[in-house]
Amino acid sequence: MTVIREATPADAAVLDAMVRELAAHEGDLAHVHVDAAAWSELLARPDVRVLIAEDESGAIGFTSTVRRIHLWTGGDLLALDDLYVRPDHRDKGVGSRLMTAVARLAAEDDLLVQWGVRLDNHAGQRFYARLGATLNTKMTASWAPAQYRRHLATTR
């Protein structure tokens, strides 16, 4: 039987492992700098809420959220960071159940939930559309320290 529960600092090691699996799946492992020790501190923060799905074999998936200020409304929103289900457990409704648990979390304070999905992730877009989410296209930009330092070095 699968249960969804809120993660605590005691889940730091398994969460660290799942975040690395997800990053490896996305070819982004080099960008993961958080480790289990950092997770145990993050999981103690009130604005970081992580939900873990587990069955008799242990953790099988998770979703991570951060509650943060939304300046245009002056209120908070719930930023959904990751949604991940381990490969052997996919297509059994666990991802949908994790999203339902996110909706419950957001409904406590009527928060808008926001997240990103890659343009080539058509299965993900179908999955979110089925949940009734709005899908908009918007490109994201990032400015790494080396990039804006280059800009600063060439700008008066």
Ligand SMILES: CC(C)(COP(=O)(O)OP(=O)(O)OC[C@H]1O[C@@H](n2cnc3c(N)ncnc32)[C@H](O)[C@@H]1OP(=O)(O)O)[C@@H](O)C(=O)NCCC(=O)NCCS
């Ligand atoms: C997305 C994910 C969490 C769905 O979990 P799940 O437990 O399989 O979800 P459910 O059983 O509730 O629903 C299955 C549906 O999710 C779809 N899905 C969504 N994103 C998917 C993805 N990246 N890879 C495979 N299937 C995905 C499946 O295709 C299926 O829908 P379909 O029948 O229309 O094809 C899981 O596939 C996963 O962890 N994928 C890798 C990480 C990822 O892509 N995360 C989302 C980034 S936006």
